[in-house]
Amino acid sequence: MTTSGKAQDRFYSVIPAGGIGSRLWPLSRADAPKFLHDLTGSGKTLLRGTWERLEPLSGPDRIMVVTGRAHRAAVEAQIPELADLNVVLESEPRESSAAIGLAAAILHHREPDVIIGSFAADHVISDEDGFQRAVREAIAAADAGYIATIGITPTEPAIGFGYIHCDGALGIDGAPGAAKADRFVEKPSVEVAREYLADGNYLWNAGMFISRADRLLEQLGESQPELLAGLTELAEAWDTDRRGAVVDTVWPGLAKIAIDYTVAEPAAASGNLAVVPGNFDWDDVGDFAAIAKLHSGGRSSDLAILGENARVLSDASSGVVVSQTGRLISLIGVTDIVVVDTPDALLVTTSANAQRVKTVVDALKVSGRSDIL
Amino acid sequence: MTTSGKAQDRFYSVIPAGGIGSRLWPLSRADAPKFLHDLTGSGKTLLRGTWERLEPLSGPDRIMVVTGRAHRAAVEAQIPELADLNVVLESEPRESSAAIGLAAAILHHREPDVIIGSFAADHVISDEDGFQRAVREAIAAADAGYIATIGITPTEPAIGFGYIHCDGALGIDGAPGAAKADRFVEKPSVEVAREYLADGNYLWNAGMFISRADRLLEQLGESQPELLAGLTELAEAWDTDRRGAVVDTVWPGLAKIAIDYTVAEPAAASGNLAVVPGNFDWDDVGDFAAIAKLHSGGRSSDLAILGENARVLSDASSGVVVSQTGRLISLIGVTDIVVVDTPDALLVTTSANAQRVKTVVDALKVSGRSDIL
Numbered sequence: 001m002t003t004s005g006k007a008q009d010r011f012y013s014v015i016p017a018g019g020i021g022s023r024l025w026p027l028s029r030a031d032a033p034k035f036l037h038d039l040t041g042s043g044k045t046l047l048r049g050t051w052e053r054l055e056p057l058s059g060p061d062r063i064m065v066v067t068g069r070a071h072r073a074a075v076e077a078q079i080p081e082l083a084d085l086n087v088v089l090e091s092e093p094r095e096s097s098a099a100i101g102l103a104a105a106i107l108h109h110r111e112p113d114v115i116i117g118s119f120a121a122d123h124v125i126s127d128e129d130g131f132q133r134a135v136r137e138a139i140a141a142a143d144a145g146y147i148a149t150i151g152i153t154p155t156e157p158a159i160g161f162g163y164i165h166c167d168g169a170l171g172i173d174g175a176p177g178a179a180k181a182d183r184f185v186e187k188p189s190v191e192v193a194r195e196y197l198a199d200g201n202y203l204w205n206a207g208m209f210i211s212r213a214d215r216l217l218e219q220l221g222e223s224q225p226e227l228l229a230g231l232t233e234l235a236e237a238w239d240t241d242r243r244g245a246v247v248d249t250v251w252p253g254l255a256k257i258a259i260d261y262t263v264a265e266p267a268a269a270s271g272n273l274a275v276v277p278g279n280f281d282w283d284d285v286g287d288f289a290a291i292a293k294l295h296s297g298g299r300s301s302d303l304a305i306l307g308e309n310a311r312v313l314s315d316a317s318s319g320v321v322v323s324q325t326g327r328l329i330s331l332i333g334v335t336d337i338v339v340v341d342t343p344d345a346l347l348v349t350t351s352a353n354a355q356r357v358k359t360v361v362d363a364l365k366v367s368g369r370s371d372i373l
Numbered sequence: 374m375t376t377s378g379k380a381q382d383r384f385y386s387v388i389p390a391g392g393i394g395s396r397l398w399p400l401s402r403a404d405a406p407k408f409l410h411d412l413t414g415s416g417k418t419l420l421r422g423t424w425e426r427l428e429p430l431s432g433p434d435r436i437m438v439v440t441g442r443a444h445r446a447a448v449e450a451q452i453p454e455l456a457d458l459n460v461v462l463e464s465e466p467r468e469s470s471a472a473i474g475l476a477a478a479i480l481h482h483r484e485p486d487v488i489i490g491s492f493a494a495d496h497v498i499s500d501e502d503g504f505q506r507a508v509r510e511a512i513a514a515a516d517a518g519y520i521a522t523i524g525i526t527p528t529e530p531a532i533g534f535g536y537i538h539c540d541g542a543l544g545i546d547g548a549p550g551a552a553k554a555d556r557f558v559e560k561p562s563v564e565v566a567r568e569y570l571a572d573g574n575y576l577w578n579a580g581m582f583i584s585r586a587d588r589l590l591e592q593l594g595e596s597q598p599e600l601l602a603g604l605t606e607l608a609e610a611w612d613t614d615r616r617g618a619v620v621d622t623v624w625p626g627l628a629k630i631a632i633d634y635t636v637a638e639p640a641a642a643s644g645n646l647a648v649v650p651g652n653f654d655w656d657d658v659g660d661f662a663a664i665a666k667l668h669s670g671g672r673s674s675d676l677a678i679l680g681e682n683a684r685v686l687s688d689a690s691s692g693v694v695v696s697q698t699g700r701l702i703s704l705i706g707v708t709d710i711v712v713v714d715t716p717d718a719l720l721v722t723t724s725a726n727a728q729r730v731k732t733v734v735d736a737l738k739v740s741g742r743s744d745i746l
Contacts, residue, residue, distance in 0.1 A: 026701075026703075313733055313736060313737070315729065315732065315733065316726075327716075327717055327718055327719050328399075328717065328718040328719070328737075328742070328745055329718075329719045329721070330399075330718065330719065330720045330721070330722075330733045331721050331722065332720070332721075332722035332723075332726045332729050332730060332732075332733060333722055333723055333725065333726035333729065334710075334721055334722060334723060334726075337707075337721065339719075339721055341719055343700075344700055344701065345700055345701040345702075345703065346700050346701070346702045346703070346712075346714055346719070347703045347705070348702070348703070348704050348705075348707055348710065348712055348721055349703075349704065349705035349706055349707060350705075350706055350707060352706065353689075353705045353706035353707075356688065356705050356706065357705065359688065359705075360686055360688065360703045360705060363686060364686070364701075369701070372701055
């Protein structure tokens, strides 16, 4: 166990691999969540891509994955290098404060001065060097005591992301770009997004948090003392034979709340949040419009086709086709279309309606059709 | 064998059940052609509907079906009343002159003064009384020596149908509406279709022909003497043990040509074609736009759903869904959409592109994918 040393050497990556990705239904499912899909056509799943992006930063032995029990086998198949020590299984989903907080607590218990960085399992970044440079700056900011995040420099007035407002450079050694982040703003209207883009002090919130584990837990405890107590109890039992018993009693009672509300926003409000601008491409691939865009490179006349055995006959059509069945898919004169063809469900919509996919998922839940969710 | 008597009693219906209906792919297939589908939601196939519409005119024993060998079982399942005597099987498709001409030749050989009426197996008519009234007039015109057709009174400037121009009443006993038809015109542009509608002397060509069999064969022989000779040879052998041998040698050599060119147009050109206006609803349901229209009753906001076990979740969508798989089909914000979901092929297009479906079928033929045609 290290107790001091260079910040970079004390760094540990955490990958919370939890969300299903409801807006990508019927491709993403409870039993095949978004992070287990190859949405980029790269030949690897988003989870595997995330792992490979983090490996140069922390090494293969210092990446922890927090996921549901149901996904253990799939996760391990994607990452054969993953050590048992680095697998944290949730008995049931309890949102990001509990998931990331548990990883922080376990790692802090094992290694008191550890710096952790939490990165979603299902985002897409192709400029890995740019990403790693930003993380290294964020590690320096974390070492200086800040809770750090990486804000993506906007390239367009996106309305699908939240924004971080930054207010002045912090002058941190090793983190020349780091600025004080004073507030988060929710997904804006397109008019407001245009103002943000013109303003220049608004960055996309990519949900990446880098912090000393003790600082993160301290911040969490300020707003959620009971949650912190539970996480601490879990962490103390984790590497003992009491783990199972404590998980069974403590985990189900933890508050379900996003880490944005328990850590990021309070830290921003109290001047403890540093934001490092990330000048790399990034997308959370939140819906099918994002997939279409990712594949078309901005050419709206293109038809993106996902699926190993896809057979598509397209005439004057554009958008995205996801094929999981091997059936012949014929498109005639449909533009910006989204067709998702799976064995038990078919979705037909348009890029413009991509965000509304979640309403179908909600309707299916209400009508008791969770068998196909 | 009757040799005289009331025209109505000498009437025999002929149903050529041949065409696949390429513009309705992937619903219509070589092994499941259009006439074997229920496209109206009435609970019966188009073929069965045609049979039931003709039965009051000719009785169940005087309706002949001409179809491909491959469809024999399906046809007989649809029409258990169909006598063996009234089944004419084509060893291979040879177009409507051969199909209808063979029926005419066989029936004429059996019953020299028979009047036949030929009606496609895959059209939709809901006003059966109106249809039967028009056919009775056409039978009277046929008895007077004309080759008669029924022209549908247009209700809109349709561009998907051919038109018949009529030129003056003929004053035939029992056929007060019958007029001389002097020419056929191909599917017009919408401007021309509007002129036709305003003119009032243009009727839709519904491909119905009513004639004494001897007159029809005589007309056919004028332009196609070899075809007539072949049909006569087939008819003479038909009810003997030589049928199989003669079919094998003669049928494959017959000219493939539509009856429009061998009978209808020459008869119009020589003043021998009578047209009876049909004031009933009629549709050849040629494409998915026609199906959508048939089901919506003109309300373009409607979503028509075909398929016994269809499960469709629709949000702000309209058009037509054909479901043959039982999969859940979700539509979000797609208007005038056409979705045809079959076990091995999926089609997504719009009503406006419905006529272009045939181009996909042609492309599949060229690329050797006749397995899914």
